[in-house]
Amino acid sequence: MSSKADFDVFINCPFDNEYKALFEAILFAVYLCGFRPRCSKEEDDGGSVRIEKINRIIRECRIGIHDISRTELDSTNNLPRFNMPFELGLFLGAKEHGGRGQKNKICIIFDTEDFRYQKYISDIGGQDIKSHAGDPGIIIRNIRNALNAAPIPEKPAIAGAAKIISQYELYQVDKPGMLETLNLQPDELTYADETAIIQRWIETTISL
Amino acid sequence: MKISISKNKESSDKKKSLEGKWQVRYESDANLNGVYLTQKEAIKAARATSSRNTDKKVNILIVYGSDGRLQSVINPATNQRLIKPAKAKSSVNTNKLDMAISKAIQTRKHKKEKSIVSEKAECNVI
Numbered sequence: 001m002s003s004k005a006d007f008d009v010f011i012n013c014p015f016d017n018e019y020k021a022l023f024e025a026i027l028f029a030v031y032l033c034g035f036r037p038r039c040s041k042e043e044d045d046g047g048s049v050r051i052e053k054i055n056r057i058i059r060e061c062r063i064g065i066h067d068i069s070r071t072e073l074d075s076t077n078n079l080p081r082f083n084m085p086f087e088l089g090l091f092l093g094a095k096e097h098g099g100r101g102q103k104n105k106i107c108i109i110f111d112t113e114d115f116r117y118q119k120y121i122s123d124i125g126g127q128d129i130k131s132h133a134g135d136p137g138i139i140i141r142n143i144r145n146a147l148n149a150a151p152i153p154e155k156p157a158i159a160g161a162a163k164i165i166s167q168y169e170l171y172q173v174d175k176p177g178m179l180e181t182l183n184l185q186p187d188e189l190t191y192a193d194e195t196a197i198i199q200r201w202i203e204t205t206i207s208l
Numbered sequence: 209m210k211i212s213i214s215k216n217k218e219s220s221d222k223k224k225s226l227e228g229k230w231q232v233r234y235e236s237d238a239n240l241n242g243v244y245l246t247q248k249e250a251i252k253a254a255r256a257t258s259s260r261n262t263d264k265k266v267n268i269l270i271v272y273g274s275d276g277r278l279q280s281v282i283n284p285a286t287n288q289r290l291i292k293p294a295k296a297k298s299s300v301n302t303n304k305l306d307m308a309i310s311k312a313i314q315t316r317k318h319k320k321e322k323s324i325v326s327e328k329a330e331c332n333v334i
Contacts, residue, residue, distance in 0.1 A: 007292055034283075034292070038295055042294075154285070156267070156283045156290060174309070174315075175312075177316075178305075179308075181307065181308035182300060182304060190296075190298075192294065192298040195298070196296075196298035196305065197300070199291055199292075200305055201309050202291050203280070203281045203290075204309050204310065204313070205313070206268060207212075207270045207278050207281060
């Protein structure tokens with residue numbers, strides 16, 4: 001019997017404008033495969049401590065998608081962002097040292113190029129790191145294949161990668177019209193709005 | 209294959225007996241596969257049909273609400289939603305969102321039909 005956590009996927013990736021297309025592709029692929037994306041942006045609760053929120057979401061998710069590709073220096077501070085490798089470490093730590101429910105966690109790691117991670121985070125060598133080359137189609141294909149291979153009971157049949165990519169392209173065609181009807185600008189779309197739109201669009205197209 | 213469950217709103221004399229009742233219908237079949245008094249009974253019947261279906265062809269159960277709007281898309285084998293609801297609470301009005309989605313899909317399909325027609329016209333000219 002599967003549990004709720006089996007279908008929850010922790011998304012650990014950059015949330016900036018540059019990464020927006022890939023982030024959207026990740027959310028789309030996760031939803032269309034029958035899973036639910038979770039990330040620190042799902043609650044706008046300023047009262048809760050960020051690390052506590054992240055720890056709780058990690059605990060509640062069986063699967064984690066981690067993109068450690070953002071190694072460039074920040075243009076303002078001239079320093080790299082360490083959040084993604086840190087959260088990957090928390091996830092791997094939960095898997096290694098957590099209780100029985102945490103041991104079967106599944107980790108999907110992305111970088112832009114093959115073997116590039118060896119130059120800056122060689123400790124994760126031996127894991128299956130996938131590259132996406134900044135291409136939404138590649139990231140969708142890799143996520144689909146990883147989720148399809150995940151040993152989860154009662155998992156629904158997952159569509160092929162080509163089908164999911166073509167659905168994603170149709171979503172991209174429909175999106176500007178939907179936002180116009182909703183009086184929303186693409187840059188003011190919150191995480192909650194974005195996930196609600198993707199989820200409902202997929203449900204509607206399935207029912208047609 | 210899909211099975212849909214919806215409330216009948218037919219008010220013609222012929223189908224008066226079905227009015228207000230819940231109907232189960234196969235995607236590929238124009239005929240009704242069952243009529244029930246409540247949505248719960250209809251879902252139960254549709255699930256039973258899909259479990260009897262040994263080649264597992266029935267894999268999507270589409271449930272419409274009494275207002276005719278899409279309620280949920282279910283995996284009949286597990287009775288869980290096929291597309292999991294988002295955890296974050298959106299401020300977007302669901303009625304308005306449904307309207308925006310169907311309008312965008314219609315516009316896309318209309319554009320596609322138009323381009324096919326113009327392509328055919330071009331071919332005829334050549």
